[in-house]
Amino acid sequence: MQGLMSQYPLTLTHIFNRAERLFADKGVATVQAGGIDRITYGEWAQRTRKLATVLDELGISPDGRVATFAWNTARHLELYFAAPCSGRVLHTLNIRLFPDDIVYIADHAEDEVVFVDRSLLGVFWPLVDRLSTVKHVIVMDDGVPEEVPDDPRVQDYETLLAAASPAEFPVLEDENQAAAMCYTSGTTGHPKGVVYSHRSTVLHSMGALVVDAAAVSEKDRVMPVVPMFHANAWGLCQAAVMAGANLVMPGPKMQPAAIAELMEGEKVTLAAGVPTIWMGVLPELKGRDLSSLRDIVCGGSAVPKSLSEAYREQVGLPILQAWGMTETSPVATTGRIKSQFADASDEELADLRAAQGTPIPLVELRIADPATGEELPWDGEARGELQAIGPWIARAYYNDERSDDSFTEDGWLRTGDVATISPNGYVRLVDRTKDLVKSGGEWISSVELENAIMAHPKIAEAAVIGIPDEKWSERPLACVVPENGEEVTLDELREFLAERVPKWWLPNDLEIIEEVPKTSVGKFSKKTLREQFAERKATA
Amino acid sequence: MQGLMSQYPLTLTHIFNRAERLFADKGVATVQAGGIDRITYGEWAQRTRKLATVLDELGISPDGRVATFAWNTARHLELYFAAPCSGRVLHTLNIRLFPDDIVYIADHAEDEVVFVDRSLLGVFWPLVDRLSTVKHVIVMDDGVPEEVPDDPRVQDYETLLAAASPAEFPVLEDENQAAAMCYTSGTTGHPKGVVYSHRSTVLHSMGALVVDAAAVSEKDRVMPVVPMFHANAWGLCQAAVMAGANLVMPGPKMQPAAIAELMEGEKVTLAAGVPTIWMGVLPELKGRDLSSLRDIVCGGSAVPKSLSEAYREQVGLPILQAWGMTETSPVATTGRIKSQFADASDEELADLRAAQGTPIPLVELRIADPATGEELPWDGEARGELQAIGPWIARAYYNDERSDDSFTEDGWLRTGDVATISPNGYVRLVDRTKDLVKSGGEWISSVELENAIMAHPKIAEAAVIGIPDEKWSERPLACVVPENGEEVTLDELREFLAERVPKWWLPNDLEIIEEVPKTSVGKFSKKTLREQFAERKATA
Incomplete structure (x- = not known):
């Protein structure tokens, strides 16, 4: 017997429409060379619709790959929606990869256009003649006076937008259609491509709004310090748009002092970055008013207990650890403290926070013997390869023969991480399988x-x-x-x-x-x- | 281009597994005649697995309808999961319908078995010989000494469970498979059947965990006063199981004094019921310690401003209004106050709380001229029929020729409510179309x-x-x-x-x-x- 519920597909257009209609007065603050640029979601939505027209006018294929080489900015957020809502596929290039890897992934994804921040032209332009499928390079002027090459492929973002009329987004019937891709730099061989669907992205965004996960709400001012080219800035950009939260984008100013200043000045409530960032930022937070701050989210690699404790002592807020990887969209676990630990000592809590946390809804985890594949118990002792499945977990890599090594026969992702899981579900990473x-x-x-x-x-x-x-x-x-x-x-x-x-x-x-x-x-x-x-x- | 994400289906089995594995120590408190029964989710999960075996042994068809005629109890929650997780369809009978309507819907749904609370036998048993498809009546003894009929159809719930071994739930491949059904008593003609799918129920549960919606978290103690036979107790039971929140079930003790006592005694954090309930309960709350309470959710019909204000004055907490209907799973809007009203006066806030609130993620709303169907603006003035679409909104009634009247050609539910929508998305009901x-x-x-x-x-x-x-x-x-x-x-x-x-x-x-x-x-x-x-x- 079938349910009789609407076959309404889960697409990013819903998230976009929501912000445009319900949260037109909220918006994005972006640090640029000349100061902080502010834009409302109402204005952003109009610009995003125009950007879709620009993609049409550039002749980008109906499901063509739209690459970005950019910092965290409102313009990058326009691309995050204009590409998938017009049926195309966003491809965030990691500006920190080795040049050969960047060339490989742009070719492998068959990127047709690259949107580059002007401040990154010095890194990007030397590669351009090696990119075999890229026909257009659109420069987003962030006020950093890098020389803009005089080349027929190059056009200016704002000039194109000014000339375009806002598009009506098509109705996307298939929620499993690709929305975005991101390559993960394995430590052996070429990077591997992960392809997110509209469905996976919408569900992952819902996940971020769940109280026991990132708890993103309309009242938040969310600052993703983690780059938008690194596992989708952990999904926080789409989540903020869905919730109607304000976004605070650090742009190219990723120095610890600038981040600390922004946290105070913009009354950030939730900030997210890798441990290295938070190590650097901590001394810069001394004496600042951080009373708005409710969560410092940290992932990407294990968070040292000492770092979280240092934050707790100085800022009054321990670090909230999350775990995931490009293949998991990325958030799979968060380190919220369960109510059973209400009476735990500071030391016990610090130890618990050093674990990677418990799976958020819709994510399933298991650990398996690295040699035999046998499933191991959740006893906090047994160490096994961590495996994951769920609606926002990859099932294969894009056009890649290595997929078979990374997924089990029953469809679980082999994360390559070795972990224990406690009886109450706390995952603790102990190694990488290959190490x-x-x-x-x-x-x-x-x-x-x-x-x-x-x-x-x-x-x-x-x-x-x-x-x-x-x-x-x-x-x-x-x-x-x-x-x-x-x-x-x-x-x-x-x-x-x-x-x-x-x-x-x-x-x-x-x-x-x-x-x-x-x-x-x-x-x-x-x-x-x-x-x-x-x-x-x-x-x- | 297709996404390469896991084809993991959204099923209630995931929610069940989650509670069994991650929240085995949390659980359900149920008021019974003899006092409060307590059960952990670990024990509940074992009993639910045994119940699935009981359904097999009773010979219930693979997708047979499993009816309930019961109060809010832990046993009812066992049925909420054992039926759909074993591939069958839960059918909650509304004990307050007129007898003819109950007979009609049990026949129309082709219920094969009815699980009845002993305290409700006096209401249910007189109908039993009119039910043409029901082969079994299973009595759940809640300690109320109603006479149990000596009839071959009748068996005792606990006796059956004691003899059964716990089942492994099958893997359900199709998330659109029916999970539950609920009939809505229209004011004309017979009640109409709404059929929820696994997908719609899982997504609705996720919706309830979202901060700006019901915000159900692991730390909550959730008390659905709204009956489990009334639009799924607003989805709070499945949401609590998904989040790992404790549940507080009032059982047959629905009197205001009993509810008030339970709220204090069980340190309830979130309680939900219709306006009539909260009108009755308010005087009983005087002098009680309600410091745990964070949300009093109210829906089913418009909440008078005076009631919400009376709660704010006496309890320190205004009522949180939500809107929906059986056809919308039911939650479509919640009356959270957006941050733009941070500086609003008490009077403005009271007025805002008297509206039905803004749509939660994944729900889309519009208003249309009742005569022409033309879409009307969100200006807070135009009054139109409220229409809804989304993954947990019905697209048809079960085997019912009247479906065409209730859904538009483009698939939106015609709610029959007349509403205005303000520019910032607050829905305010003003009438029923037919009135x-x-x-x-x-x-x-x-x-x-x-x-x-x-x-x-x-x-x-x-x-x-x-x-x-x-x-x-x-x-x-x-x-x-x-x-x-x-x-x-x-x-x-x-x-x-x-x-x-x-x-x-x-x-x-x-x-x-x-x-x-x-x-x-x-x-x-x-x-x-x-x-x-x-x-x-x-x-x-």
Whole structure:
């Protein structure tokens, strides 16, 4: 028997119409070179409709890819809606990727046009002749006096908009139609493309409005510090438009002092960024009035307990950790404290906040043995690969043969993260699957071992990789960066670790290195270390 | 181009699994004859799985209708999930309908089994031999010593559950599969059946978790006073299970004093009921500790400004009005105050709260001229029929030829309500379309005219209906119930109204009546009045 409910499709046009009709007086503040630009959703909606006409007039295909190379701005938000609401596909290019990767993904997605912030022309323009499908480069003038190339492909955003009439968006019948794509920079091989649908984006936005998730409401002033080219700024832009919340966009001014000033000046209620951002911003918040602030959301990599506690002590607000990845739209868990912990001590709460939190509605999680795929219990002890499924979780990569490796036969995403899940549903990441060290049939968490090593007062940074061992299959190699001028020996390290980790985790091998190599987005690149020490064998 | 997101269907099984896994320690408190029964979601989930086995063992068809005739209880919540999660369809029978209507809808839906609270056997059992498709009557013993009939159709709920093993729920591939049905008692003809899908129910539940809607969270203790047989208790039961909120169920104890005691004793945070309930409960709340309470939700019919203000003055919390109907799952609007009114006066706020509020995400509304169907502006002045569309809005009635009258060609629900919508999206109901009086090509709102009449100090109740007029097509007839012992004349009434309504609204016809006839759910029955005065013609 079928339900008799409206076959109303879930599309971004609904979110757009909602803001245009219900929240015309709310809007977006964007930092530009000359100061703060303000626009209401009423004006924004008119401009977004004109932008759709511009896409038509540029001759972009009905489902053509519309690329952006831009900071967080109101104009970027116009593109976020004009592309999908006109049936096209938004493609946010990550400005921080290596040039070869940018060229690869623009070609792979078959981008037809790129919208570039003027301040980013210096990064973007040198690549343009390598992009085989891009016919137009539209420059969005943010007041930074980069030279605009005299080239037939180049046009000015505002000039085009001024000449266009506002479009009526077509009715999109199929909610599974693509709305946007974003490439994720794997640590091996080319980046892989994730394709969001209208349905997934609308549902993810609803998720962000849920109280126990990000709780975005009409009363909020939401500041995504996380870039709009990085996993959709965690969906906060679409969520704010849906809720009618004001948006505060930092534009190109991503320096800690500028962020701190904006938080106070714009009375931001919810701000979201990666740990590095919040580490930098904290000292700049001293003495500021942050009474409007209700949530500092942090994700992208694990949030150190010390950072959250430092915020709690100085700002009066601990960090709210969230977990997800490009493939999960991205929000899958949030670290809200359940009511059962109402009487927990500060220390217990700090420990709980250091976990990645519990799944939000419509997301399902499980952990599985990395070798056998067997599902593991939620006992807070068993470590397994974290797998996810739900309406905003990817089921495949775009035109990519590597999809089979990343999804299980029953359709779950293999996140590559290793986690425990407590009986009450708190996920705690302990490693990446490919970084686990398999020793004698058991798994050593490289992250936990690194954390133990970095607790040593003479050690600044450390990374652990597995190296081949005849008897145990693999053994850990500790790659260590000593504090300035210090020396560290293997014996001293083993002695320090003896009380901190199981005995069979103790490394027999130590390498002193100058620094831990990093990926383009600032994470430890163990791939580089593995290449560097490819010949190394474990000491018996 | 298609999105590459998981084809994960939106089903109630997800909500069920979520509570079972993440919120096993939270649960439901139910008032029964012997006191308060408490059950955790962990226990509830096990019982719900056993109940699915019971449905199998009773031989209920794979998509058979499972009827309930019951108060708000944890057992009723077991049925809310066991039926749809096993692929069947829950059918909540309204215990307050006239017997003929109950018989009609049970037959029309082809109910195979009815689960009856023991305390309701006195109402239900006299009908049983008229029900042509019902093979089983399962009695849920709530401790009220009604006689249980000695009949082969009758079995005891707990006995069946005790003998059953917990079922694994099947994977439901189609989110548009029917999950539940509920009949709406129109004022003309038989009740009409609305069929909810898994998708509509899941999305409506998400809607209830949104901050600017009901904002149900894990920290809540939710008390649906609105019955589970009345438009799904406004979806609060499924929403609470999804959020992991505790539920407080009043069972058969619906008296104001019992409700008030429960609100205090169970530290209820959110309570929901129709205006009549809250009128009765208010005096009982005097002197009680209601510090946990954050929202008193009210709907079903317009909330008088005076009632909301009385709550604000006595309890410190105005009433939160919501609007919807069985066909809208039911929540379509909520009366949250937008941030633009942060500086409004108490009077302005009271006036705003007397409106039905703004549409929640995924619901679209419009108003249309009742005669021409032309869409009308959102200017707070134009009065038109309120129409709705969205993923939890019905598109047809179940096996009913009257569907065509209630839905537009482009798929919108014709609510039959007449409303204005302000530029900022606040809906304000002014009448029912069928109660409008069409005079000289213009519409007179019967409700507004009634309110003006009832403001007269000598008048207790009044209802206005249209009667034929040769010149004006229709004119209003004022049907008036004077206060005890008072007399009211037409001249006196016209004089009183002259300053309160447009001149052409002034009635030329008055009927003094003993009381305004009511429907089975307590609303003014203008249908009865129209029948009573069918021969009446307007005075020139």
